[in-house]
Amino acid sequence: YESEDGRSSKQRLLVVANRLPVSAVRRGEDSWSLEVSAGGLVSALLGVKNFEARWIGWAGVNVPDEVGQQALTKALAEKRCIPVFLDEEIVHQYYNGYCNNILWPLFHYLGLPQEDRLATTRSFQSQFDAYKKANQMFAEVVNRHYEKGDVVWCHDYHLMFLPKCLKEYNSEMKVGWFLHTPFPSSEIHRTLPSRSDLLRSVLAADLVGFHTYDYARHFVSACTRILGLEGTPEGVEDQGKLTRVAAFPIGIDSERFIAALKVPKVREHIEELKDRFAGRKVMLGVDRLDMIKGIPQKILAFEKFLEENPAWHNKVVLVQIAVPTRTDVPEYQKLTSQVHEIVGRINGRFGTLTAVPIHHLDRSLDFHALCALYAVTDVALVTSLRDGMNLVSYEFVACQDSKKGVLILSEFAGAAQSLGAGAILVNPWNITEVAASIGYALDMPADEREKRHRHNFTHVTHHTAQDWAETFVSELNDTIIEAQMRTRQ
């Protein structure tokens, strides 16, 4: 890539996501403190060498006044972040409403909202209007910062309307869109009232990416069945215009996890945990507290295992870390109490005066504490009912090179496609099967553990987040060059 004055420089990558990778706290009328959150996407892009990334997104705070907006914009610029300001009403309708109440459950096969269906149906249109309006606001900011030669990479279900808005501003813009959740079967997608509008808008992108081949296939089927377009091995064709559709499985920054295990503080913490759980095998679950993660099902399977295996009483502990999310939503509050109730019952039933079988924490752990916990675990339990990929399974594997623990993994997580050969795959709805897998994992001979771990470790360390980001962006550049060549022919 060459800039206009002929100097070669890195290509600029505009990463557009609903949330910026920072939390902003207002300290005064015109002062803000910012903390960068080290999520998967951030570390993926930090490691990308050929591009210079800038972030565009909502800062997660309502800033109604001009002075505050200007000050925040200035502070964010130092972190290469550009804010989109959304007011409370838009956030309520677009983010809480359309994104989290409609698209998130639907894409995870939980259907459209069941309760108060009439009210939901009545407000559906206003939520979708807010969704389109919010996407338009993102597009306006992207367009303002776009320079010729930039690549624009849109992320996730929050921004399905963005590719179309961007191309309306500038049909030359290079636009890619990636979905972090599953894309459901076309039979599920077709229940969505705005099904066609969303598909058409995503198709305005040059490249559309998913975690797995199955999600890509579902998307192409939705376009052929719902829009009547033609699916080709490369993607979807509409009146001579091809939108490339492909699978780009995400990874993690495995080096960061492996390096953390050598940090003295982490080593100390590992020793403390080993003492704490001495004489017992450790099983671990780490999830955001969300319906899709199958936490109640996991705990019930553990109860069944204890019921059927008295010899394991007091010899195994399940540590379940569940970060609360969307705490203001009644369904999520219900899920929290349900989990607490089951955990209480099981601890009452199988606990002793000195030990309980389940340690359940309703909070997030810092990175080093999480790595230490991954490292002392014998069996990790990932029982998502649906999950785009699931990075916890990758993180666990990265931290297990000395212990070689076992991963029990839902067949409905995207990660089952990549770690399936090393993990024990389960149907999380089948509690009997999960309970039997727990027994199998706890008793697994060392040579089988070693073989399974080796398979997964190789995958996790060879398919990193950086590779994922680089592959997507270079494929997007190639797609555009190919399209230009086709037009010239």
Ligand code: ADQ
């Ligand atoms: P998530 O649904 O958030 O991501 P996941 O992929 O498992 O799910 O990533 C969660 C991240 O949060 C991990 O990095 C994990 O370490 C961290 N985390 C979870 N619980 C934690 C806790 N209690 N304390 C500290 N950290 C915790 C969405 C999709 C996934 C997809 C990713 C990336 O739903 O399917 O894999 O995006 O595309």
